[in-house]
Amino acid sequence: KIIVYRLDRLSRSILDFGQFWDTLDQHQVDFVSVNEKFDTSTPMGRAMIYIIMVFAQLERETIAERVTDNYYTRIKRGNWPGGPAPYGMKNIKIKDEEGRDVPSLAYTEEFEIVKEIFCRYATEDVSLGEIGRDLTKRQIPCRKRKAGWDNVALARILHSPVYVQADEDIYLYYKSRNIGKISNSIEEFNGNSSAQVVGKRAGNVRKYTSMQDQVLSLTNFEGKIPSDIWLRCQYRLEKNRQIGNSGKG
Numbered sequence: 496k497i498i499v500y501r502l503d504r505l506s507r508s509i510l511d512f513g514q515f516w517d518t519l520d521q522h523q524v525d526f527v528s529v530n531e532k533f534d535t536s537t538p539m540g541r542a543m544i545y546i547i548m549v550f551a552q553l554e555r556e557t558i559a560e561r562v563t564d565n566y567y568t569r570i571k572r573g574n575w576p577g578g579p580a581p582y583g584m585k586n587i588k589i590k591d592e593e594g595r596d597v598p599s600l601a602y603t604e605e606f607e608i609v610k611e612i613f614c615r616y617a618t619e620d621v622s623l624g625e626i627g628r629d630l631t632k633r634q635i636p637c638r639k640r641k642a643g644w645d646n647v648a649l650a651r652i653l654h655s656p657v658y659v660q661a662d663e664d665i666y667l668y669y670k671s672r673n674i675g676k677i678s679n680s681i682e683e684f685n686g687n688s689s690a691q692v693v694g695k696r697a698g699n700v701r702k703y704t705s706m707q708d709q710v711l712s713l714t715n716f717e718g719k720i721p722s723d724i725w726l727r728c729q730y731r732l733e734k735n736r737q738i739g740n741s742g743k744g
Contacts, residue, residue: 503551573715583609678712689718
């Protein structure tokens with residue numbers, strides 16, 4: 496016999512519970528819910544289980560929708576959505592217009608390295624590999640990569656709009672990339688803040704290839720990389736051809 500406090504503590508998916516119920520039946524295991532009284536040996540009792548499961552799944556989907564709406568509302572207001580701060584920045588709290596503490600980002604001493612990476616890649620005839628080898632040789636630490644800087648770590652920094660002075664050129668750039676939604680009007684892109692791109696993507700789609708499910712929003716902190724420098728880096732990155740793995744030596 497399996498005993499649960501409430502049916503939705505076990506599952507909130509009708510399909511999942513149906514498969515689970517079949518498994519219990521095959522092994523002659525009884526099912527008891529402390530707070531819901533039904534006799535699973537009768538057709539009416541089994542029907543009641545599935546009716547309760549319908550409402551449990553509805554509750555789960557409603558909660559998920561509410562959390563998603565709240566997330567994108569915070570993004571639209573310019574708040575940092577959470578998680579580790581990008582390289583050269585740290586997580587902080589600031590006061591919004593209503594006097595509430597909201598998440599934001601502030602620059603650290605590491606930002607000088609970020610600035611160097613952008614300026615070198617935009618103005619010098621150097622590759623990502625050359626910049627990475629130079630930073631590693633100078634023993635400048637790279638987060639989460641003990642072996643040193645590589646192309647992935649550098650490209651992640653260069654692609655991120657959290658550093659850029661988001662002006663009209665940034666708005667038009669993302670518009671040309673067919674981004675799914677832009678939370679702010681073009682008039683608000685005046686270079687006084689940076690920007691952030693959030694949203695879902697399929698696991699087999701490269702982050703910067705398809706942006707149809709992405710959302711661009713201005714942030715509540717300033718950008719420090721001029722838009723022309725940032726855009727020059729994007730155009731160079733777009734020219735880099737991704738070589739597929741053929742499986743041969």
